[in-house]
Amino acid sequence: MKIFREPKKLQKWARGRRTAGAKIALVPTMGYLHEGHLSLIAEAKRRGADEIIVSVFVNPVQFGPNEDYDKYPRDEKADLAKCRRAGATAVFFPTPKNMYLDRHSVYVSEEDLSKGLCGARRPGHFRGVCTVVAKLFNLAHPDFAVFGRKDYQQAQVIRRMVRDLNFDLSVVVAPIVREPSGLARSSRNTYLSPAEREMALALSKSLRTVKTGCLVSSERRRVRRMLEKAGLRVDYVEFVDGETLEPVKTTKKGACVLLAAFAGRTRLIDNRVL
Ligand code: AMP
Numbered sequence: 001m002k003i004f005r006e007p008k009k010l011q012k013w014a015r016g017r018r019t020a021g022a023k024i025a026l027v028p029t030m031g032y033l034h035e036g037h038l039s040l041i042a043e044a045k046r047r048g049a050d051e052i053i054v055s056v057f058v059n060p061v062q063f064g065p066n067e068d069y070d071k072y073p074r075d076e077k078a079d080l081a082k083c084r085r086a087g088a089t090a091v092f093f094p095t096p097k098n099m100y101l102d103r104h105s106v107y108v109s110e111e112d113l114s115k116g117l118c119g120a121r122r123p124g125h126f127r128g129v130c131t132v133v134a135k136l137f138n139l140a141h142p143d144f145a146v147f148g149r150k151d152y153q154q155a156q157v158i159r160r161m162v163r164d165l166n167f168d169l170s171v172v173v174a175p176i177v178r179e180p181s182g183l184a185r186s187s188r189n190t191y192l193s194p195a196e197r198e199m200a201l202a203l204s205k206s207l208r209t210v211k212t213g214c215l216v217s218s219e220r221r222r223v224r225r226m227l228e229k230a231g232l233r234v235d236y237v238e239f240v241d242g243e244t245l246e247p248v249k250t251t252k253k254g255a256c257v258l259l260a261a262f263a264g265r266t267r268l269i270d271n272r273v274l
Contacts, residue, residue, distance in 0.1 A: 001083065002090040007099065007139050010053070010092050014141040017051050025049035026142035026169075028133055031056035032073040032187035033082045036177040040146040041086040043174045053140045054083050055092040057099065061107075062128025073190050092140070099135065107131045108165070110157045113245050117153045117258055118269065121235055129154055130161050137167050144170045148177075150184050152258060152271045156245060176270075178204065184270045195231075196263035202230030203259050207272040214251045227261050235260035235267065242273055 004010040025044035044052045063069035114126035147155045155173045182204035206226040216239040242256045258271040
């Protein structure tokens with residue numbers, strides 16, 4: 001397994017592999033890898049990638065000033081071992097300094113799907129995500145890139161960016177991987193105390209209770225109450241069209257329920273496509 005730290009070196013190698021006819025998959029992550037990330041590597045393998053490049057980069061540009069950039073969990077050694085075991089052929093570990101050169105001044109912003117949900121609560125977040133993912137696309141020359149449905153809005157925003165900026169690659173979105181308890185796997189779960197972990201179960205539990213064919217107004221109230229009763233502080237409970245992310249009035253099939261809530265100081269998200 002190759003390890004790259006220099007963007008230029010990755011780019012040169014990936015270009016060579018692409019020219020030689022290799023099918024390249026990119027799996028962008030912020031590291032502290034768990035089963036969710038590993039499922040994306042497995043998906044890349046399943047789709048016949050010859051090279052699977054996993055990027056591990058806690059991207060400062062997508063964090064707000066009061067968010068957890070500094071304390072975001074990092075474990076390079078463990079991540080390398082997991083990538084190797086999962087079948088990655090290359091890992092990219094850049095530093096903020098070599099990703100964002102002095103006077104970096106070009107950003108990518110998606111201006112439709114990023115407006116609501118997490119975009120509204122985390123100003124600048126998707127601009128940071130789009131910028132770094134666009135850079136990774138230019139460095140890794142992937143035929144396809146794999147993202148998780150866990151970050152539903154992010155996946156839609158990236159799809160739109162790829163469409164609108166004519167990136168020559170396809171976007172694959174893989175299902176949410178959960179713990180046996182139902183809790184969606186997340187690097188941020190390590191922040192949770194045992195009591196908060198218990199509270200956090202209400203996210204997946206409440207999602208499972210949503211029925212199709214109901215009025216959103218009453219379902220939203222009911223889900224919100226479930227989350228609050230468990231001790232969570234609700235950031236949002238939204239029912240949207242799975243494609244446009246526009247609010248829907250009834251819980252129709254294909255609609256998506258998205259939740260964001262705080263367990264103590266930890267912000268968790270989860271979703272379900274009806
Ligand atoms: P992150 O490291 O949290 O930025 O996530 C990197 C990629 O892994 C994103 O495409 C996420 O959607 C995906 N991912 C994170 N957690 C999960 C999960 N539990 N199931 C599936 N994909 C996930």
